[in-house]
Amino acid sequence: MVRSASAGLTVRMRTQVAIVGAGPAGLLLSHLLAQGGVDSVVVETRTREYVESRIRAGILEHSTVELLRSAGLGSRLLQEGAEHRGIYLQWPGERHHLDFLELVGRSVWVYGQTEVQKDLGRARDAAGQQVIYDVRDTEVHEPATPYVTFTVDGRLTRLDADVVVGCDGSFGPTRAVVPGTTWQRTYPYSWLGVLADVAPSTDELIYAWHPDGFALNSMRSPTVTRLYLQVPSDTDIDDWSDDRIWQALADRLGHGQDGWRLQSGPITEKSVLPMRSLVQAPMRNGNVFLAGDAAHIVPPTGAKGLNLAVADVGLLAPALVALLRENDPRLADTYSDRALRRVWRCTHFSWWMTTMLHTGDDPFDAQLQLSQLRWVASSVAGATGLAENYAGLPIGF
Ligand SMILES: Cc1cc2nc3c(=O)[nH]c(=O)nc-3n(C[C@H](O)[C@H](O)[C@H](O)COP(=O)(O)OP(=O)(O)OC[C@H]3O[C@@H](n4cnc5c(N)ncnc54)[C@H](O)[C@@H]3O)c2cc1C
Secondary structure (H helix, E strand, O other), rough: EEOOOOOOOEEEEEEEEEEEOOOOHHHHHHHHHHHHOOOEEEEOOOOHHHHHHOOOOOOEOHHHHHHHOOOOEEEHHHHHHEEEEEEEEEEEEEEEEEHHHHHHHHHEEEEHHHHHHHHHHHHHHOOEEEEEEEEEEEEEEEEOOOOOEEEEEEEEEEEEEEEEEEEOOOOOOOOHHHEEEEEEEEEEEEEEEEOOOOOOOOOOOOEEOOOOEEEEEEEEEEOEEEEEEEEEEEOOHHHHHHHHHHHHHHHHHHOOOOOOOOOOOOEEEEEEEEEEEEEEEEEEEEEEEEOOHHOOOOHHHHHHHHHHHHHHHHHHHHHHHHHHHOOOOOHHHHHHHHHHHHHHHHHHHHHHHHHHHHHOOHHHHHHHHHHHHHHHOHHHHHHHHHHHHHOOOOOOO
């Protein structure tokens, strides 16, 4: 410990890689670095309980599952997760199944982000990893010789590191110290998402186009259903009673159509999620790097946010191991370009799925959307493009 003139007692720590944020990107990076023989310390503004119960994504693409398995993190996922061959695409009067395994030889897995987060937390516990939760006032300093400051239990702490990685999500402080260009699009609608204690009404996800707005029937487990409704951006959640939500879901998902029934049950969580796209480039300044939502946001229609965070880390971990253990900067120097190539592909796919499925006021747009949906559902070429992107391109794409 050293005495700081301005802030009383300052705790000083040192590590090779300081990671800001203990979401999926931060904890997975710490895990992969440890496997490569590189030390890290993770700092997180929330409590561990909060981080592990945050309801967010739930679809893992093929390469995410492969990476988690190869890193020794796949056992519960393979036991408790559900492999899906594909998805259903639907519009009034028609429902079509796209079989990804048949089309591109890859599947997706349904396994909640909460469970990924718990698996990562337990793996870090088992390795004796230092994750400092519940910190305040995190700041990242001096990108050339970086360090992170934060307060924990009332003590100002300075964490020196060879490298700092911002895995601190869309509102974290690290992006501000990585100057560059930011591209953004805000969509004029949001998703109202609910979690319900009821068995899923289908075996695989239903993506439904409807004149009243998009709806998605998803799931988290054999007893928990996840459902979404397109709503206007300024939606007040209090205007949506549980009855109103179930009625809108039944209408848009085609309850009663060809004998299909939407099962309803107690809603245990509901929230409104704004829809936006954002890409920040480059994803590095000096010895400060960005990974996951800290560098890019996608609307959730393509189920890409969590998968992109994993893919970034899959590229960054070996780059930092080569840099810090072998003094070889080549992978680190190309990290941003390689990551952004995949980021833009997923950004385009997420935008494409979003604009194909969300309705607006323009009847011409509606006809274009229906034409596009019919083509994707009936042409092998159209279906293969969706399948290849949804099931996920290789991490090094
Ligand atoms: C509200 C929300 C709902 C979502 N819902 C869906 C969904 O339904 N479907 C879907 O496919 N995708 C969804 N996503 C996207 C997906 O969950 C993210 O893409 C994924 O979590 C990205 O992982 P990450 O580790 O990069 O970032 P995060 O998971 O956001 O992790 C960042 C971490 O950094 C921490 N942090 C922030 N600021 C600081 C600080 N100052 N100091 C220290 N730590 C800090 C945060 O608390 C957080 O734990 C959602 C995202 C959000 C934000």
